[in-house]
Amino acid sequence: MKNASLILNVILTIAVAVLYYLHFKDRQPDAPAVVAKPAEAKGKEIVYVNVDSLLTKYEYFKDTQKVLESKRFQLENELATKGRNLQNKAAFFQQQASQGKLTQEQGRATEVSLQKEQQDILAYRERAAQNLAVEEQNKNKELYDQIYDYLKKVNAQNKYQFVLGYTKGGGILFANPDADQTKVVLDGLNKEYKEKQTKKK
Template structure:
């Protein structure tokens, strides 16, 4: 969860930087006329989204975590079953070893070692596939949040949308600039609308 939070924080920061760059790349600011009276400068809004809240309450993230957790659980059960099966074969071999010829014993031992290596290779492949799927889901999560923020920013013209997380890089955030609920409600609404009707 902490890695996902850090990942989402980094991604939101990158998204904000890209939005900022895209907005200001076309035109250079014109030189302002020099005035003798000081003028109050008013920039566009800087708002933030609480990443921890977003991760715990965004339905897409919760559904994705459930699917990945189910796959992890299934993999662990599968590996445990394969391990028990191998242990049974080893125990059977140890019982029958005294009655086997040396050649039969070596062949059976080699077969058991190969089966153990196959199980380890299967575990590594499955873990890598699961990690790749998790990375893909994190990218989809980032894309959904980025696309939504881009759409919302077209209406609100925020200069920055920061990702706030307790203990992160932002030490204080004014609650008046918190847009977490608005962004979360919008993301959940879009996600719900994309789901097949039951």
């Protein structure tokens, strides 16, 4: 019985193979479809500017950073001076109190006065830091506007579709150096900035 089943399976397999052969033997293989290559779309260029280079070599940005650094340094010095003055007053108060040169009422009044001065210094530091942050934000907006306006003016003939900002570790993983317009943009921006500075003088 097993042999009959095996023989039947072999016969069926051979029959299927013969039918398959007969069905496909006269057919010519289809010629591969010729896929028309689309004509290259000669569109507008996409270029990029290296943001790191732009920030380190654009004179406006460097000048702005110097001004902000100077203001930060002044603020730190001012706060350090105020802090030292407060420490000196507190040390003098402790010395006077330990020598019994102050009445209890004078001691409380001096303590309240020193605490208020400390709170004033902290409030001043917070206000000054906020003002500096706002100024930095405004300068960054000016920087962006200057770069945008310059690129818009240079691109008046719609030469570029996009000008991307490239920075290492940013969203663009690879940028072909042939599309790098950093030097051209930098030279133009610095030239314009120099002209503005000359007019101011």
